Amino acid sequence: MSSGVNSIVEVAGLTKVFNGTTAVDNISFEMYEGEILGLIGPNGAGKTTTLQMLLGLTTPTSGQIRLFGLDLRKNREEILNKVNFSSSYISLPFSLTVRENLMVFARLYGVREPKKMINGLLETFEIDGIGNIPTRRLSSGQITRVCLCKALLNNPRVLFLDEPTASLDPDIADKTRKLLQRIRKDNGLSILYTSHNMKEMEELSDRILFMDRGKVIALGRPEEIEKKFHGASLEEVFLKIARLE
């Protein structure tokens, strides 16, 4: 595995086989400090499995994952303290208020001055008015933003996002993208990001990791990917590859 000076995530020979079916097939890549890396591919490409392995939720069949130079298998606690995750497919306990939910996670991550941090994040995501409302009463867009607040509570160095803007209206989705770019710029945050919104991917990602049938078929800047596959846009490239199957 190469060890670039600013490499924050290093994946080497990562493979996952489920009951004889290879979901992720010997993939290797690096992610750099302050980079936004977009992970795209058709359904069944292995994106979710890759993300789950990077978060320690699924054990790889073989290969190595290193974050901050540390082996994920041996340094779970230390690594997970510095990363976070959000997805539009997960939620938070419904009966608890937004503030209570965030307080639980702030304590789990050992956040100093949790109240101040929570207030700041609620304000940043323009949801400071819903802090005392039970989570069950929120719209899906509001829940997504609360989950993003949760994901930023511990000032993570790496953020894993699984379709974070899927349930947001265009205005809030745009604000969220701009906010993530701002946090990346201010804090040097690295983001690994999955989305089916190719326009968003082009706008947000420094590089794209294109997966298909468990393999990395391309890794590079959006325009490099478009050039490689002779497409005018990332969406066109995506459709070409998806329809080849």
Added chain:
Amino acid sequence: MKVSRVLAYTTRHLFLYKRSLPRLMEVFYWPVLDLLLWGFVSVYLGRHAGDVPGFVTFFIGALILWDILFRSQQGISVSFLEDMWSRNLLNIFVSPLSPAEYVSSLMLISIVKLLLTSTVMATLAWLFYSFDIFTLGFALIPLIANLVVMGWSVGIITMALILRFGQEAEILAWGVALFFQPVSAVFYPVEVLPGWVRTIALFVPSSHVFEGMRKVISNGGFPTEDLIWAFSLNAVYIASAALFFSWNFSVVKKKGLLAKVGE
């Protein structure tokens, strides 16, 4: 293991009970209903058909202690279901909270729940049936401790099965402790059981606890032999439950099921 994280996650459930009336009812409603219904039945039977001295006392004592085992098991498995239903498990397992810390927080919340339930039940038993749980004396502490640990063992195994088999196994969370009730000899002595069931009961910690309880109520003293049996069996079962959970957790991660629990 970090105590601060265990306490942090315990607050998640405390917040829940503060906010949710249905959840509070789960803590108080069924136990109180059980106590009132079966308590009055036992008073009636004690007056009209009872040759058994102290029938009502045996019955009420058994009801309260059985509820401790039941709540202890549910404190683990139903609290886990709460996280599954609210699609919160991924948030938990991508945080630094380890599986051992997570289970410890559920154990802690089960203690809080059963303290609340037992206090209410013991007070009502005293008010309605003049039953004073403290007549069990110092033996009450080890008797309760054994029931709590047995409830944890059953709860941890149930949680492991739900993690592995998903919602299909959810039903276990509600009633798995009841499976042990006939062989626990809760409301009757072990000697009334058929020979082969008695052999099974010998390996169930709660049967020793309830035998011990009856001895204390009948003759006073301290049920040393029963407690040694119960503690020894519980030590084996809680260690086995922890090992089973740990093994099962690694299988679930290998199979990629953790992200799918609750789907």
